[in-house]
Amino acid sequence: MGLSSLSILLLALVASPALGAIPEHLIQSLPGWKGALPSKQYSGYIKLDQTSGxxxxxWLVESENDPMNDPIVLWLNGGPGCSSLDGYLNEQGPLHFNRTSADNLTxxxxxxxxxTWAKIANVMFLESPAGVGFSYSDNPKDYIIDDNQTALDNYHFLVNFFNSYPEFKNHEFFVAGESYAGIYVPTLVNTIRLMNEKVPANQVINLKGFMVGNGCVGNLVGGCGHQTGIKIHIDFYHGHALFPDELYDEIMKTCGDFSKLDEACSDKINEMSMMIGKVNIYDIYSPCFSNLQSVSRASNPIKDHLVSYLEDPSRYYGPDGCIDDHxxxxxxxNEAVRKAIHVKSKAEIGGWRICDQQKLHYMANTGSLLPIYPTLIKTYRTMIFNGDVDGCVPFIGNEQWTSGLGFGVKEGWRPWMVDDQVAGYVTKYDTNDFQFVTVKGSGHMVPQYRPKQALAMFQRFLSNQPL
Incomplete structure (x- = not known):
């Protein structure tokens, strides 16, 4: 991905002077939480530049351990169009909901x-691109966006963030994310790599590594690929006993190598989806909850998901039929909450959605990241991890492409442990200790489904210790 000299000039013009932490973004208290927060937290907006809206x-959470020395980690959820506050509120953030305490009135x-990952790191949750969550633009045309522009926008954000928080500029910096952030993370990492070679020394970002969980690797390859993804999903569902051998054989006979998804092949795939029924695609062994704000109780998440492959791979979206974001x-x-975290009111920017597929018009235009991965792996510490019961981006695809890069194997498939129990399996390659990791019994959102194992994995990655 190339970067124009105009982009570099723009960054030089808009970079703000070192100011220290933005004091007006400090969160003083949060509705629903009594007493002091576990560590300092900041929330607010950073404008990308003076010409853009x-x-x-x-939302920055300082480390509970040693914030002035611990690494800083950027977390991105995927979608595209899904909010990284899902990561804060349901995955590795310090505060979660007591759902039994919620009712219609309170x-x-x-x-x-x-x-929480904030036990050992400063963690920043970014709602990106503009149009997702509380992030917005004054120009509605900015909601028409693609992978390349998202990477540039996220880079511009980081430059301005580190100029606003210079105390973190020299910390070790890592990027992490899941799902469609399998596109966001490497494209941002590659942008940082290219820009670090061109910008002044005081604008260099101290990037050390990145993690991608249950991630896409392009819309032509892997588990999110138009044709490759169909085959990977079918093999995963069949291997987990969600439909019988007889139908599997019929699909293989009808669809061949899946290079031509004709009507007969599509009919067989739809038959499979209906036979599987309303299974939670994000964790095939967990209950499926309906998001009453966006889907009906009749929704079939697996069928909805595969339709995005069959119809228009450039408009790929993860399914929301088993997400309950009520x-x-x-x-x-709630306006008191919005005031506490310094974001626009509902009247100004509308309601918050966990995944916004209405305002945002996102074009998934990354065919394959495989050509740039070898360079990224040689340059930065890299971990690709997968919950092994995720039906949205199955581990099969990520195991295939990571092994297919051609690196020598340093340590073959072996278990990794937490509390003397198998937490999953790891393959380590001979180039910069590149790792592919599975998390046993976890669905799509690993820090949500297996929080203890996820924290152990994260800690060992940051400290460059073996799993």
Whole structure:
């Protein structure tokens, strides 16, 4: 991905002077939480530049350990169009909801997450691109966006963030994310790599590594690929006993190598989807909850997901048929909450959605990241990880492409342990300790489904210790 000299000039013009932490972004208190926060937290907008109307919302959680020395980690959820506050509120953030305390009249209580990644790192959750969550633009045309522009916008955000928080500029910096952030993370990492070679020394970002969980690798390859993804999903569902051998054989006979998804092949895939029924695509062994704000109870998440492959791969979206964001939306649409975290009111920018597929017009235009991965792996510490019961981006595809890069194997497939129990399996390659990791029994959102194992994996990655 090339970067124009105009982009470099623009960054030089808009970079703000070192100011220290933005004091007006400090969160003093949060509705639903009593007492002091576990560590300092900042939330607010950073404007990308003086000519753009884009304002990206971030939520920074300082480390509970040693914030002035611990690494800083950027977390991105995927979608495209899904909010990284899902990561804060349901995955590795320090505060989660006590869902039993929520009713139609009161806000839910917040409870402490003992497996928050903020125990060992400064963690920043970024709602990107503009149009996602609380992030917005003054120009509606900015909601028409693609992978390349998203990477540039996220880079511009980081430059301005580190100029606003110079105390973090020299910290070790890592980027992490899941799902469609399998596109966001490497494209941002590659942008940082290219820009670090061109910008002045005081604008260099101290990037050390990146992690991608249950991630896409392009819309032509891997588990999110138009043709490759169909085959990977079918093999995963069949291997987990969700439909019988007889239908599997019929699909293979009808669809061949899946290079031509004709009507007969599509009919067989739809037959498979209906036979599987309403299974939680994000964790095939967990209950499926309906998002009453966006889908009906008749929704078939697996069928909805595969339709995105069959119809238009450039408009790929993850399914939301088993996501219940009622509590999150209620909390984040409360004006007292919005005031506490310094974001625009509902009247100004509308309601918060966990995944916005209406305002945002996103074009998934990354065919394959495989050509740039060898360079990224040689340059930065890299981990690709997967929950092994995720039916949205199955581990099969990520195991295939990571092994297919051609690196020598340093350590073959072996278990890794937490509390003397198998937490999953790891393959380590001979180039910069590149790793492919599975998390046993976890669905799509690993820090949500296996929080203890996710924290252990994260800690060992940051400290460059073996799993």
């Amino acid at each position: 884009k304002n990206l919302h971030y 806000l839910p209580d917040l409870i402490y997450n003992p497996y 509590v999150e939306s209620k909390y984040l649409d």
